[in-house]
Amino acid sequence: MSTIGFVGLGVMGAPMARHLVTAGHDVTGFDVHTPAVDAFAADGGAPATSVADAVRGADVVITMLPNHPQVEEVAAQVLPAVPPGTLFADMSSIRPETSVRLAAEGAATGVRVIDAPVSGGQTGARQATLSIMVGGDEVAFAAARPVLEVLGTPRHVGGAGAGQVVKAANQLVVAGIYALVSEAIVLLEGSDVGAKTGLDVLAGGLAASRILDLKRESMLAREFTPGFRIDLHHKDMAIALDAARDAGVALPVTGLVAQLVAAARAMGHGSLDHSALLKVTETLSGREA
Structure with missing residues (x-):
């Protein structure tokens, strides 16, 4: 089982994080909306008060955020805070060029960054039947696969940005x-x-x-x-x-x-x-x- 820091407990992220908890992973969740964090804690997750709090001690970091500005803001806090070897899966839907840049920034510090946007909407998130399109290093994908399979069906589609x-x-x-x-x-x-x-x-x-x-x-x-x-x-x-x-x-x-x-x-x-x-x-x- 992995120790996961999950950032973004919205309509999609909340059920995804809950599935990971149910699967037995140790999941700490954060969202800028405190009620979302409280609801996640009520479902058995560990609440965090900040991004840094959520990713502390995590071997896997997952982000599920609205757009590239939020992803960039969170990544700027995650990449310096986690040790080399950490797997960072951004499951948001953002610009491919942002994913390519984040993968390069992660590689510079030894953090394995993959882009893993999803299709299936709220229903797919709730039912854990998401189609997950993964771009990035194949070895990183293999490491992420057991976690991603809790959420749906992951498929490696190419290098950094290909998922987007x-x-x-x-x-x-x-x-x-x-x-x-x-x-x-x-x-x-x-x-x-x-x-x-x-x-x-x-x-x-x-x-x-x-x-x-x-x-x-x-x-x-x-x-x-x-x-x-x-x-x-x-x-x-x-x-x-x-x-x-x-x-x-x-x-x-x-x-x-x-x-x-x-x-x-x-x-x-x-x-x-x-x-x-x-x-x-x-x-x-x-x-x-």
């Missing part, structure tokens, strides 16, 4: 499918065709997807309780476009879908689930529910 690139690709596909499912619903309903029956048929054919499997009923019911918020997907679409710019490739459909996600935020839907892209399509069609 794969996550960006994941997010552009997810947003694109949400946009198209939204258009399918609006088309079916606007044509007076049973949308539920239509989507059931789509889910059994070549158009089948996990999104149709998991979200078609809630989208038809206009239930947008967040499993993954529009605000966060907006951030991820910006990461995807930045990665495309760095790679010198064109992603025209991604650019359009990113604008739809941005429109959802501008309409005040940022706190809703990303399936609320349906509301944007309805508004453009003059068919607000």
